[in-house]
């Protein structure tokens with residue numbers, strides 16, 4: 608469980624998605640070229656602020672709407688997806704560690720014969736970084752490697768299919784989104800995923816490892832719901 612001094616969902620200081628990288632427009636703005644006038648610098652700063660505001664808005668929408676609506680948002684406005692990914696990449700660049708790199712290291716320690724499914728793959732970092740056969744899924748294809756799939760729907764347009772029958776599931780998620788980790792783990796158990804290990808050492812994200820131990824139980828699992836990341840402008 609997080610302590611009082613750790614980041615909270617909803618707090619603008621949080622280094623999770625939507626936070627650090629894009630909340631300090633003065634820091635983020637590209638330096639004006641030598642000799643450029645004040646107006647060019649001002650313009651660059653304003654553009655940066657607009658981008659930051661747009662990113663925060665998209666991020667908030669993503670965390671508060673259904674995944675079906677998120678897919679619709681990105682389909683109708685592909686520019687929104689690009690801004691979201693640019694913003695995400697910038698902020699993760701400011702974290703001490705990028706969670707996806709942890710997963711890459713995890714995979715490299717295991718046999719390359721393992722088949723990997725990356726849900727919410729973004730720019731396919733995992734597929735680009737390991738020798739394994741990797742199936743990359745996302746709401747929107749940032750690259751031709753991506754199979755478009757809403758993981759909430761469990762219906763993927765690929766031969767692999769998204770139903771998870773056996774194997775290991777890794778979850779990397781912003782720490783402050785877990786209001787009640789125990790309830791989350793219980794809910795995962797209801798879905799047939801047994802907790803194998805949890806790394807809660809980072810204040811930024813949790814890394815949870817599960818093994819598929821059996822079929823899901825046919826009842827609602829409310830403990831799966833995570834807090835949204837809503838950010839104030841700093």
Ligand SMILES: C[S@@+](CC[C@H](N)C(=O)[O-])C[C@H]1O[C@@H](n2cnc3c(N)ncnc32)[C@H](O)[C@@H]1O
Nearest residue numbers: 674695707726727728729745746756757758759
């Ligand atoms: C924060 S980004 C992380 C990208 C990548 N995993 C990484 O670490 O670089 C989250 C990704 O999850 C995708 N996503 C969100 N909801 C999804 C859903 N319901 N189904 C599939 N992908 C989803 C988003 O489109 C986005 O690309």
